[in-house]
Amino acid sequence: MTSCFDVIVAGVGAMGAATCSALARRGVRVLGLERFDIPHALGSSGGHVRLIRKAYYEHPDYVPLLELAYRQWHALELRTRSSLLFQTGLVHAGRPDGELIAGVRRAASRHGLAIAALDAQELAARMPPLHLPEGYVAIHEADGGFVLAERSIVAFAQDALAHGAELHARERIVHFEARERGVHVVTERGAYDAARLVITAGPHAPRFLADLGVPLRVTRQVVAWVRPKREAPFAYGAFPCYAIEGDPAEGAGLHYGFPALPASFGAGPPALKVGHHALGPLTDPELLDRGLGVGDEAGFRAGLARHLPDANGPLLAAQVCMYTNSQDGHFILDRHPAHASIALACGFSGHGFKFAPVIGEALADLVLEGRSALPIGFLSLARFERP
Ligand SMILES: Cc1cc2nc3c(=O)[nH]c(=O)nc-3n(C[C@H](O)[C@H](O)[C@H](O)COP(=O)(O)OP(=O)(O)OC[C@H]3O[C@@H](n4cnc5c(N)ncnc54)[C@H](O)[C@@H]3O)c2cc1C
16 A cells, blocks of 8 residues: 655755755645665765855855855754754865865855955964965855754754654665656655655765766765864864865865864764865765775875864774765756656755755745745756757
8 A cells, every 4th residue: 555645755864854844844745765864874964064154165156045044044943942053163275266265255245245364363363273385365254164964954854743744764765756646656665655756865866867867976075083182272162164275286175174072062072073075986875985995094184284283183083975976066956857746956066965954945846836936046957958
């Protein structure tokens, strides 16, 4: 016997959990299906914390969505009585004409965002242990900071359940099909019918969406937690989040990190979380190597040695995660071109988490109304169409 829902959400990571919450709050009968636990650390949304910032170097068109995301994170905090967003400030550093600094300035000037250039003295006051190469400049963004990752997924799930959603963990979807009326979804445990389907399968999206004809490349990414050699300068409250343009000789990208959080955050023992935002090796999510290799450690140690030598202490933890990269590094958020009853979000390319509440609302709009009033046109599939 099949159970019947208004909408099924395939995958309850960050985006799926946010979508379940958005749909349930609209009074829709929603079922969220997740193959692992809610939350879990085997996809793209584990690892305790994610950076959030508004002066978006990737593209200024993200800024209106970010303004909304900040408001929605605060609304979620209120609804679920949880603390999720922490505006510690964020220091961006790089060459004045590099992608990061030029992009931060462009987004800030186009949208009137408050950012402040820091001279060496001001930088030393904001972030004492930072070493920058000759020719680098630094910009402080007071709105920047982090969101708690797993805790946010819990909050979305809590919100969804409170509004009547049904969530099933440890239930892998093995097949789905769009029928004349609605969709049919088969899992390892049962079968479900619904009027509509939202696909938020993260790194597994290529399997769900092979017929889209849009390439998605899944890459292996490593993050680490290191115990700073000196504790006080890196502690939460003293140290901001940071993003520093990498050395082209070492794969460029961005070295990023977070203050060492007290254990009360539930993010493990106090340690600096650090990562290198540059595309790792291609991987199949079913065959992902979760071990930490020597090369992996070299990746994040290089940034620490160069910019934060006082933080370059013993390793306390590491995690292997995945990016799902679109061709142009921008998200894909749309209705399925062949099936009006299906909406999808994928290709977050390593920078989607901060947008989760907005993505949830946009997917709820797309799957229920077929369109959204949110400014998401630049993320649609139409951009890949050949002229
Ligand atoms: C190392 C790293 C650092 C990052 N840093 C940042 C950052 O600082 N700031 C930021 O904004 N973003 C960051 N991101 C990106 C952000 O975390 C992702 O964009 C976001 O988590 C993607 O969420 P998702 O819901 O699409 O994917 P996921 O969280 O992976 O969710 C997809 C879900 O679908 C489930 N699923 C898949 N197949 C099936 C199936 N057959 N049946 C049932 N369920 C299924 C999976 O188990 C999974 O739970 C980072 C990502 C990584 C990996």
